[in-house]
Amino acid sequence: MISLGIIEIRKGVMVKLKCIFCLFLLSFIVQFFYFYVAHQIPEHYFFKKILVKVSIEKVVKRSVQTTRLIAKTQQICDNTACKKIYKRIELSLYRCYKKPQVGEQWQFYIKIKPWHGYANPGGFNSELWAFIHGIAAKGYVYTNKSMRRIATINPYSLVGIKNIIRDRIISFTSKGSDAQAIILALVLGDKSEMTYQLRQLLQITGTSHLLAISGLHIGLISGGAYLLLYWLWRLSTYLCRWIPAKKAAGIFALIIAFLYALISGMGSPAIRALLMIAILTYALCKHQRINTTIVFYNAFLFSIIIQPFSLLNISFWLSYLAIFLILYVISYRYQLSKIISYWKIQWAITVGLMPILFFYFHQSASIGMITNLFAIPMVSFIILPLSFIASIFHIDLISHYIFNLDSQLINFLIWLLGFCKVHLFGMIYVATDNLMIVISAIIGCLLLLSPLQLRLNGFAIIFFLPLIFYQPRHIDENDFSVSIIDVGQGLSILVRTKFHNLVYDLGSIYPSGGSATQSAVLPLLLTQKISKIDKLIVSHQDSDHVGDINLFKHYYPNTEILTSAIKKLNYLPNIKACRAGEIWVWDGVVFKILAPESSPYIGDNHESCVLQISNQQHQILLTGDLASKDEKQLLKAYAKKLQAEVLVLSHHGSKYSSSKSFLSAINPKYAIVSAGFANRFHFPNQSVLQRCQSLGINVLRTDKCGMIDFYFPRHAALKLACYRYKRIKI
Structure with a gap:
């Protein structure tokens, strides 16, 4: 209301701008102090078992074995005392038969740690996302047996009403279907039931925005409410004398828009749409001429006053830029x-x-320009109204018929999008930080x-x-680059020569669903414009090295695979055993497989593929998950030929690897540790770090540096870069 009052100021543009700036600054200071200074989780609660009372705010993802949710702490207890702390955290529940619902209060034993995300080119900046949403930590429920519901949902609260609508949608649609997931997303803004395949389809076809509750959806619902009440109001002469039909319909439309935005979660696009409708209603009530450009600018300014940190949110900018482009185009006054x-x-x-x-x-x-030509009308004028009517209509027979029709239309839309994905050119990948x-x-x-x-x-x-x-990187003849990708607790390395590319391992698969292959490796490859991977080496069978190899083969089907895990991966095409003695040369760069010499190819740690890469000036050694006894055999076989300027430490810096004799023989300048932040294995082990320190070896860690990038020129010193220090980090 204070913001709307600025419109009434008549003393000039500068006065308005000063008022807006002061309000923005005040809002920024208050929100920063409340969300990011006050109610911080003390460090002594991290990395240990604590008892918490939380209220469930959002279910991010729910699958058969895993549930991820956002919760707000009410109280945190350790062995000494309990303290009231109100802070948002993300929790994972594994193999849990209890299903916490939004609005409930629970008591958990949990372990948490500060939020820490991957740092790779092309990857999602989850740390910035967590900062914007005020999420201080993430963790997991320590034991399911200790879970206790301490407060149920009030059926008359907003959350209770949302759950009633959600249960109604689930009961009238096929369980686990794409239609059910899309209806939940459109009506409630709930995307927890969306599968990875559905998300990918919408992303590739440029239609993901249709499931974000924005001006398109809120405008349609509020517009329908406006027309309905306007028609009903005009039937009564008494009501029209009391309040004009247009004014009454405008206020009613604003109320409906507010309720819809509230139920859908009040995202940035919804707030933008709500503000624009509020300004239009205000102008209507004041009998002022409506100028869409002025409405747009006022909505933008009021948005940053209400949510100053939305300026860091890309969805905020995309939302307003899309509206600006529409206004820019329609301002031409063409008779089309x-x-x-x-x-x-x-x-x-x-x-x-x-x-x-x-x-x-x-x-x-x-292909978004093509797919949106039919997807926007279908979703906006048919699917959304049907979903909305069926969700609030309480005659089961009619609701069942509408939901069935709605599901068939959604399935037809998905088929059309799939057809476009297969037969039309999908994504354009361009990597630039310039x-x-x-x-x-x-x-x-x-x-x-x-x-x-x-x-x-x-x-x-x-x-x-x-x-x-623009080309991300040019590599000369006889030069090569090695990028140790930040995949958390796992390993993945990209090696590039002038015309060839090799990937060594693919990171891990998450218990909660997804993989580092999907979230870190593939985004890097695609944004670097790498259309072909000549070889993939899977060092051994552990899941933190195999990753999601099926997804990788989907993107790079013709890649040759070398691995010691033949028995586990023999179903894949173009695969062969990784054997010591194999040598090949790419663009003047020599690649040698040093181990395993002979094995049953089960693919355990002792059979890890060891790769040596060198040109005339530099050498790097990749050792997989070798143990100390395997390192001794390697030393016995190759002796001084193992010397390398860079060594990727065996088994993520485990105390059972990287013996002092092995490190002394290789004599590297840099030792690389690929390990997850505050991982449960405590990698790298302190004894390994002490050995490296005593030998004068510089240790670089992906959990601290993000992606570690080396460039090995033929006639010059190597070049090193840590991606976490290069990118803008909040």
Whole structure:
């Protein structure tokens, strides 16, 4: 209400701007202090068993074996005392038969640690996401037996109403179906039932935005409410004399929009839409002329006053940029047919958002302009209204019929999107962290979308050239690069020569679903424009090295696989045993397999594939999960030939590996540890770090550095970079 009052100020633009700035600053200080200074979790509660009382705020993902949820602590107890602390944390429950619901209060024994995410090019910055959402820590429930529900949901509360609607949707739709997941997302903003395959389909086809409760959805629901009440209100002369029909309908539409936004979780796009409707309603009640551009700018300013940290959220910028592009295009005043105008808007949004998507996500859906031509009308004007009506309509026979029709339409839409995914070019991958290239591309977009009368469209290509011809890295003949990818507790390494690429291991598979292959390895490969992997070496059979190899083969089906885990992976095509003595040369760079010499190829730690890479100047050694006795055999077989400038420590720095004699023989300048932050195995072991220190070896760790990148030139010193120190980090 204070923000709306700024509109009434008549003393000039500068006074308004000063008021807005002061409100923004005040809101920033209050929210920063409340969310990020007060109620912090003391460090002594981390990495140990504690008893907490929490209220469940959101179920992020629920599967057969795992549940991930966001909870707000009410009280934390350790062995000494209990303290009231109100802070959001993310918890995982493994193989739990109890199903906590949003709005309930529970008592858990948990272990938590500070939030820490991967740091790789192309990867999702989960640390920034956690900061924006005020999530201080993540952990897991220590034992399911100690779980106790201490408060149930009030059926008359907002959460209780949401759960009633959710249960109704689940009861009338097929369990685990894509239709059920999409209806839940559209009506309640609940995406916990969406599968990885469905998310990927929507992402590749550029239709993910349809499931984010935004202006499209809220505007449609509130618009329907406006027309309904406007028609009913005009039936009564007395009501029209009391309050004009337009004013009453506008207020009613605003109330419905607020309730829908509240039920759906009040995300940034929903708040933006709600603010725009509020400003329109305010102007309607004041009998002021409605200017869409002024409404847009006011909504933007009021958004950052209400949520100042939304400026760090990419979805906030994409939401407002999409509206800006629509206003930019429709301001041309062309006399075009509705179909051509609709296509032009889709073209503007697809092209206009590309530079921002390339900068933040390093990819964009090229077929979005086509898929959205039919997906937006289907979802907005058919699927969403049917879902909404069926969810609130309490005549079971009618609801069952509507839900059935809705599910069939959703299945048809998914089939259409799948058809487009297969037969049309899907994603464009561009990796650039250069802000000037992105700004140049934005200027090119504005010129490309400018009115034809200005004749500036032809100049757009000049501003796109830096983006089109940008190459992430050029590698010369006889040079090679090695990137130790940050995959948490696991190992994955990318090796590149001038014309060839090799991947050594694929990281781990998560108990909660997903894998480091999906979240770290593939995004890096795709954003580096690597269209072919010549060899994949899977050092042995452990899950933190095999990763999601099936997903990797889906993206790179023709890759040759070398592994000691032949018995485990023999179902894969183009696979052969990793044997000592195999040598090949790529672009002047020599690759040698040093172990295993002979084995039953079960693929345990002792059979790890050991790879040596060298040019005339430098050498690096990759050792998998070898133990100390295996290192002795390696020393016996190769002696001084093992010397390397860089060594990837065996078994993530375990105390049973990296013996002092082995480290002395190799004599590396750098020792690399690929391990998860505060992992339960306590890797790297302190004894290993002490050995390295005593020998003058510099230790680099992925949990501290993020991705560790080496470049080995033929006639110069190696170059080193840690990605966590390069990127902007909150």
